[in-house]
Amino acid sequence: MSELLRAQELTKVFRSNTALNALNLTVNSSEIVCLLGANGAGKTTTINLFLGFLEPTSGSALVGGVEVSEDLQGARSNLGYVPEQVSLYPSLTGLENLDYFVRLSSNKQPDETYLRDLLKQVGLEQGAVDKKVDGYSKGMRQKVGLAIALAKGAKALLLDEPLSGLDPKAANEFCQLLRNLANDGTAVLMATHDLFRAKEIADRIGIMKAGVLVEELRPETLDQAALEQIYLRHMHDDAPVEEAH
Numbered sequence: 001m002s003e004l005l006r007a008q009e010l011t012k013v014f015r016s017n018t019a020l021n022a023l024n025l026t027v028n029s030s031e032i033v034c035l036l037g038a039n040g041a042g043k044t045t046t047i048n049l050f051l052g053f054l055e056p057t058s059g060s061a062l063v064g065g066v067e068v069s070e071d072l073q074g075a076r077s078n079l080g081y082v083p084e085q086v087s088l089y090p091s092l093t094g095l096e097n098l099d100y101f102v103r104l105s106s107n108k109q110p111d112e113t114y115l116r117d118l119l120k121q122v123g124l125e126q127g128a129v130d131k132k133v134d135g136y137s138k139g140m141r142q143k144v145g146l147a148i149a150l151a152k153g154a155k156a157l158l159l160d161e162p163l164s165g166l167d168p169k170a171a172n173e174f175c176q177l178l179r180n181l182a183n184d185g186t187a188v189l190m191a192t193h194d195l196f197r198a199k200e201i202a203d204r205i206g207i208m209k210a211g212v213l214v215e216e217l218r219p220e221t222l223d224q225a226a227l228e229q230i231y232l233r234h235m236h237d238d239a240p241v242e243e244a245h
């Protein structure tokens with residue numbers, strides 16, 4: 001099991017605000033790690049540091065052993081990213097959007113069959129592939145976003161609240177897809193507010209509070225109610241909750 005993502009004492013300070021405080025976290029191949037935490041906890045900052053959108057104040061972010069701040073392109077070549085709002089061209093079809101973004105990122109003309117296979121792999125309804133994205137639901141746009149991320153053969157996926165606004169069926173499908181990708185070896189780091197899905201798909205769950213990873217859990221050791229209780233305690237208390245489980 002190879003390590004694809006590693007945060008080492010990763011810290012980001014914005015003026016006087018410590019958005020991320022000495023994060024130590026790894027995500028291995030075939031693993032799904034979910035980050036939970038209130039708004040402002042540092043989840044997006046963590047993802048942005050891995051992507052090299054931000055420079056760490058101290059510590060390091062590594063992708064496949066490559067330090068992001070030393071070799072941005074090398075690190076990014078292994079990363080796929082799905083933001084909360086996938087930006088697509090509404091007047092192009094799903095297939096045309098995928099084609100456009102793949103050409104943009106690889107400078108290659110992708111084979112149409114390959115692109116259609118990718119859209120099939122992410123579960124986009126066959127009838128939607130050649131329809132304008134204008135009429136797509138959020139779940140369908142997220143699937144195209146995932147296909148774009150997969151097209152480059154990313155070994156690690158970073159997802160920032162990809163489930164927000166998805167209905168339960170779409171969220172379930174999206175998570176099933178992530179599980180399949182992980183089973184094929186992809187490392188997945190996902191920020192989410194969805195405790196239920198996190199419990200369902202994560203191999204490990206990290207709870208973040210005010211820039212600190214306050215707890216790491218293996219969800220198979222807990223039921224849904226216990227996970228929620230631990231989460232809520234962290235949100236209310238300043239004290240550690242080791243005795244709670």
Ligand SMILES: Nc1ncnc2c1ncn2[C@@H]1O[C@H](COP(=O)(O)OP(=O)(O)O)[C@@H](O)[C@H]1O
Pocket residue numbers: 014017018019037038039040041042043044045046
């Ligand atoms: N570009 C920025 N400039 C200044 N402060 C920021 C910036 N990005 C995030 N922050 C601050 O960092 C903290 C963590 O934010 P963020 O990582 O977005 O949290 P989350 O994604 O968990 O909601 C917050 O206090 C937020 O206001």
Ligand SMILES: [Mg+2]
Pocket residue numbers: 043044045160191
């Ligand atoms: Mg965020």
